[in-house]
Amino acid sequence: MVLKLYGSPVSTCTKRVAMVLHEKQVPFEFFPIDLAKGEHKAPEFVAHQPFGQVPYIDDDGFVLYESRAIAQYIATKYADQGTPLIPKGIKEYGLFLQGVAIESSNFDPYASKLVFEKLIKQKYGMTCDEAVASQSVETLNAKLDVYEKILSKQKYIGGDVLTLADLYHLPYGALLPLVPCDAIEKRPAVSKWFKELAARPSWQAVQGGIKGTA
Structure with a gap:
């Protein structure tokens, strides 16, 4: 089925x-x-x-x-x-889990909150809480400063191979320019990493909407 x-x-x-x-x-x-x-x-x-x-x-x-x-x-x-999106080697798997935790703790909470305040609230006629949005931008910039250090030393957030941890960043990261927020673009290593992810056929297939393939 x-x-x-x-x-x-x-x-x-x-x-x-x-x-x-x-x-x-x-x-x-x-x-x-x-x-x-x-x-x-x-x-x-x-x-x-x-x-x-x-x-x-x-x-x-x-x-x-x-x-x-x-x-x-x-x-x-x-x-x-x-x-392959989950490494099989135990050390590589550990780095993958670390990457997943990085995204869920240091990226998603702030990117999603910023998108909610600036884009989703506007779509539904709600008023943006500018203080919350400003704090989200400040925190996201601080977190991505650390990303820049990490991605200056390795190709992906979970090590040297592409994993789910990288892909998890795409849905909210792709919306940041619409806020607008240049937290990704202004960091060379982060920008290079994200542009490569955003160019993947899988993301191109869903970014504008989703259709079944069966």
């Missing part, structure tokens, strides 16, 4: 999963969820994703939610096809 992805075609977290499906060459059916209409809060959706958030997958009856958990599940299940 073909894997089913339920999410919003413009959701950052849904794009994260769809991108990994493309990298691993896994055919999938896409079932769009209209967030504006509150479809993610409907009883039939919450029955599969109790927090009422997108996305979730149904893999032949196995339901899984949380985008990073889904991504790692896909990369592990289909380890021998498509792009």
Whole structure:
């Protein structure tokens, strides 16, 4: 049975999963969820994703939610096809886990908060909290100063090979210029790393929206 992805075609977290499906060459059916209409809060959706958030997958009856958990599940299940995204060596795997933690602790909280304040609130007619946005920019710049040091010494955030840890940065990182925020562009090593990621066919396939491949 073909894997089913339920999410919003413009959701950052849904794009994260769809991108990994493309990298691993896994055919999938896409079932769009209209967030504006509150479809993610409907009883039939919450029955599969109790927090009422997108996305979730149904893999032949196995339901899984949380985008990073889904991504790692896909990369592990289909380890021998498509792009290797989880290293097999124990030390390399440790660096991969470290990279995942770096993204979830030092990038996502501040990039996502900034995007929410400056872009998402505007889209839904809400008022931006400029103090929160300013603090997010300040903190993100400080964190990316450290990224610059790391990426000046190694090609990827989790070592010398591309992993999920790198790809996880794309959905929110690609929105920063729209804020606008040049935290990535003004750092040479970070900019080079991110431009390479953004040029990947998997991201090009989902950045403007998501379509099933099955």
